[in-house]
Amino acid sequence: MDIQRGNIIVMDRRTGKLRAGQGLLQGLKVVWDHWAASFRKNENFTQIRGNFTVEYPDERLQLPQAYRNMPVLLYDDESGHELCTGCYQCQRICPPQVIHITQAKDPVTGKMVPAATEFIIEYDACMSCGFCAEVCPFDSIKMDHVFELSTADHDSLTMRKAQLNRPISYYTSIAPDLWEGVKAGAMKKLQGNIKRRPGVIGMAPSLTEKIKARRQELAEAAAAAPPAAAPAAPAAPAGKLTPEEKAAKLAAMKAANAAKKAGGEAAPAEAPAAELSPADAKAAKLAAIKAANAAKKAGGEAAPAEAPAAELSPADAKAAKLAAIKAANAAKKAAEAAPAVAAPTTGNGTAAPTDEKAARLAAIKAANAAKKAAEQGNNE
Amino acid sequence: MIKTEELQINIGPQHPSTHGVFRMLVTVDGETITDLKPVFGYLHRNHEQIAEVNTYLQNMPYTDRLDYFNSMANNHAYAIAVEKLAGIEVPERAEYIRVLMVELTRVLNHAGALGFLINDMGAWQTQLAFGMREREKILDLFESASGARLMCNYFRFGGVVRDLPDDFMPRLKDLLVAMPAFIDELERLLRENEILLQRSEGIGILPRDLAIAYSVTGPVLRASGVAYDVRKAEPYSVYDRFDFDVPVGSVGDVYDRILVRIEEMRQSKRIIEQIIEQLPDAQGGHINPKARQNVRPPVGDVYARVESPKGELGFYLVSDGSTKPYRYKVRAPSFINLTPLGDMCRGYKVADVVVILGSIDIVMGEVDR
Numbered sequence: 001m002d003i004q005r006g007n008i009i010v011m012d013r014r015t016g017k018l019r020a021g022q023g024l025l026q027g028l029k030v031v032w033d034h035w036a037a038s039f040r041k042n043e044n045f046t047q048i049r050g051n052f053t054v055e056y057p058d059e060r061l062q063l064p065q066a067y068r069n070m071p072v073l074l075y076d077d078e079s080g081h082e083l084c085t086g087c088y089q090c091q092r093i094c095p096p097q098v099i100h101i102t103q104a105k106d107p108v109t110g111k112m113v114p115a116a117t118e119f120i121i122e123y124d125a126c127m128s129c130g131f132c133a134e135v136c137p138f139d140s141i142k143m144d145h146v147f148e149l150s151t152a153d154h155d156s157l158t159m160r161k162a163q164l165n166r167p168i169s170y171y172t173s174i175a176p177d178l179w180e181g182v183k184a185g186a187m188k189k190l191q192g193n194i195k196r197r198p199g200v201i202g203m204a205p206s207l208t209e210k211i212k213a214r215r216q217e218l219a220e221a222a223a224a225a226p227p228a229a230a231p232a233a234p235a236a237p238a239g240k241l242t243p244e245e246k247a248a249k250l251a252a253m254k255a256a257n258a259a260k261k262a263g264g265e266a267a268p269a270e271a272p273a274a275e276l277s278p279a280d281a282k283a284a285k286l287a288a289i290k291a292a293n294a295a296k297k298a299g300g301e302a303a304p305a306e307a308p309a310a311e312l313s314p315a316d317a318k319a320a321k322l323a324a325i326k327a328a329n330a331a332k333k334a335a336e337a338a339p340a341v342a343a344p345t346t347g348n349g350t351a352a353p354t355d356e357k358a359a360r361l362a363a364i365k366a367a368n369a370a371k372k373a374a375e376q377g378n379n380e
Numbered sequence: 381m382i383k384t385e386e387l388q389i390n391i392g393p394q395h396p397s398t399h400g401v402f403r404m405l406v407t408v409d410g411e412t413i414t415d416l417k418p419v420f421g422y423l424h425r426n427h428e429q430i431a432e433v434n435t436y437l438q439n440m441p442y443t444d445r446l447d448y449f450n451s452m453a454n455n456h457a458y459a460i461a462v463e464k465l466a467g468i469e470v471p472e473r474a475e476y477i478r479v480l481m482v483e484l485t486r487v488l489n490h491a492g493a494l495g496f497l498i499n500d501m502g503a504w505q506t507q508l509a510f511g512m513r514e515r516e517k518i519l520d521l522f523e524s525a526s527g528a529r530l531m532c533n534y535f536r537f538g539g540v541v542r543d544l545p546d547d548f549m550p551r552l553k554d555l556l557v558a559m560p561a562f563i564d565e566l567e568r569l570l571r572e573n574e575i576l577l578q579r580s581e582g583i584g585i586l587p588r589d590l591a592i593a594y595s596v597t598g599p600v601l602r603a604s605g606v607a608y609d610v611r612k613a614e615p616y617s618v619y620d621r622f623d624f625d626v627p628v629g630s631v632g633d634v635y636d637r638i639l640v641r642i643e644e645m646r647q648s649k650r651i652i653e654q655i656i657e658q659l660p661d662a663q664g665g666h667i668n669p670k671a672r673q674n675v676r677p678p679v680g681d682v683y684a685r686v687e688s689p690k691g692e693l694g695f696y697l698v699s700d701g702s703t704k705p706y707r708y709k710v711r712a713p714s715f716i717n718l719t720p721l722g723d724m725c726r727g728y729k730v731a732d733v734v735v736i737l738g739s740i741d742i743v744m745g746e747v748d749r
């Protein structure tokens with residue numbers, strides 16, 4: 001065979017110059033030289049003799065910045081703002097599918113909001129490929145340098161958001177150059193698209209201020225929320241919501257959410273029930289939808305509608321309160337109606353119980369849910 | 381004369397010299413081998429089927445796990461296959477970086493393989509430690525560029541994931557100073573060593589015709605006297621720009637395979653030196669900015685092959701126009717080089733089996749996929 005740019009060289013076998021035993025001695029000399037040199041510490045990579053051993057764990061090599069082991073999530077040091085928007089890019093690309101994200105939702109509209117309520121990475125199955133960090137458009141997920149992760153049990157390697165969160169300053173300390181690159185890239189993106197979500201790197205200071213103020217406000221509101229399910233809603237004098245109002249709104253929103261969820265869940269629950277009467281199912285769904293609407297109306301629109309009135313009469317406040325309570329109840333009712341209908345049907349195969357029964361059950365459950373919601377509001 | 385009975389014994393699957401979970405069903409007459417059947421499949425992990433439910437990019441880190449010694453070479457073959465299929469261009473600089481990484485991989489593979497081979501002969505750890513030392517230096521470089529030592533996952537469609545870090549070139553040059561010293565020393569240690577000659581000369585002969593008939597590739601084929609190297613026969617990437625020789629053996633025994641591997645390291649070093657010269661002039665960046673990683677290649681099929689350190693590594697992909705390969709097949713050199721093992725071992729002693737197996741240089745991750 002002909003080859004281009006180069007030759008075929010047939011390897012010489014033994015030269016036959018050496019007498020018996022000499023080859024062995026020659027090899028032994030190599031080993032001897034290495035042994036003799038092994039007492040000298042050597043870090044010069046142009047040489048091949050010496051002691052190159054790094055006495056881990058007492059000594060450690062400096063890891064290169066690009067080193068990747070397991071992914072972590074970043075948040076802003078000052079504001080605590082998490083960079084992740086829950087865009088699912090990383091979950092989608094992850095080859096072994098070990099990322100599980102729960103997207104945050106706006107309780108009123110049910111629309112997605114750019115944040116993740118839960119973020120789980122199964123470290124035990126992660127293959128450290130780094131794709132998640134590569135695709136993240138918000139530079140939220142980055143590869144950590146910590147590699148001593150051994151545990152005695154498997155479950156503790158399922159990392160939740162709280163365990164994954166790291167401040168940006170931590171990442172800049174392990175990979176300063178890479179972070180510079182991130183900043184440069186983010187700045188470019190920001191200039192092109194100012195809508196890019198707040199709290200990200202390279203954001204204008206004025207925006208940071210605004211977000212901080214808003215955050216403060218929200219925290220105060222949450223702290224002031226009373227434990228009752230639907231507290232009074234004295235309308236705000238000027239556009240801004242008072243804490244009580246907010247709490248009311250929140251409760252209403254949650255109720256609406258619950259209602260919606262129930263609506264969503266009703267469908268699969270009904271599927272297995274072979275003889276479910278269509279009327280019941282329909283009624284349940286309808287109730288759910290109505291309740292959701294009512295809740296929305298009461299919570300969402302009550303406040304803005306009353307806002308222009310500088311001083312609200314007590315009667316109005318009362319009405320608002322009432323509406324909120326009613327809405328919450330209706331929503332809960334609807335929420336529980338669906339499962340209540342579905343469950344017994346599967347048992348005996350006959351028609352579902354009457355709507356009245358379902359409604360009553362729903363009412364009880366709704367009250368519970370409302371309480372829970374209120375508590376959550378408090379905690380937040 | 382004492383008449384002995386034929387006996388069937390198992391070597392492996394759990395055996396330190398079988399380089400993984402590999403079983404050999406050996407029929408022996410006394411110490412002499414009359415038959416040997418390789419039994420694979422203990423490390424089967426459904427690689428090809430998994431690849432068909434993954435997107436094209438998601439398969440890249442899985443190819444690392446085929447021949448875990450040479451993740452860069454595996455990445456290269458797969459990247460070339462997908463680029464051919466989707467019609468993605470690779471900038472010149474990226475090609476040079478790729479070839480640089482693959483040639484470094486060849487050096488580290490052979491350094492390790494020879495170490496393990498000498499290990500199998502009974503020189504426990506000495507040569508292996510020398511080989512591993514050089515290998516670690518190269519892995520340091522890989523780590524600084526790709527972020528990982530073994531599972532590099534460095535290649536992307538249209539280039540590599542990031543450019544070489546600033547301290548890469550000085551460290552590479554340091555390494556190139558040490559490399560000839562290492563290779564020469566290796567030769568002094570092995571070449572004329574009487575014990576090694578006893579264990580390797582005339583052992584495990586694979587005749588030229590048989591090697592071709594079994595479609596063996598890589599150093600094993602070249603040691604049998606066939607000057608076949610994919611880099612020369614069908615130059616891919618930028619291999620047509622480098623001067624390098626193809627070493628071949630004359631007998632096709634274990635000794636020839638050792639010599640061929642030593643010489644291949646020298647040739648790889650030559651290529652790396654030429655890369656260092658030509659890299660600054662190379663056009664383009666480390667990746668084609670227009671290349672989409674989420675590829676959706678047109679309907680069609682493709683076979684792309686590279687000369688991995690173990691032989692011809694090929695990927696056969698069929699696209700049905702979606703984001704996932706419809707069919708994904710790996711032509712694994714370790715697997716095909718292992719098939720003539722029975723013929724290579726027949727007539728030799730039991731103690732030679734592990735040496736012959738070591739001289740083929742297999743990685744079970746690739747054999748069983």
Ligand code: SF4
Pocket residue numbers: 071090093094095096097098099121125126127128129130131132133
């Ligand atoms: S590093 Fe790879 S495997 Fe691990 S979570 Fe990220 S994408 Fe998934």
Ligand code: SF4
Pocket residue numbers: 083084085086087088089090091101135136137138139140141
């Ligand atoms: S890609 Fe980034 S922003 Fe999107 S979900 Fe993942 S971590 Fe969050």
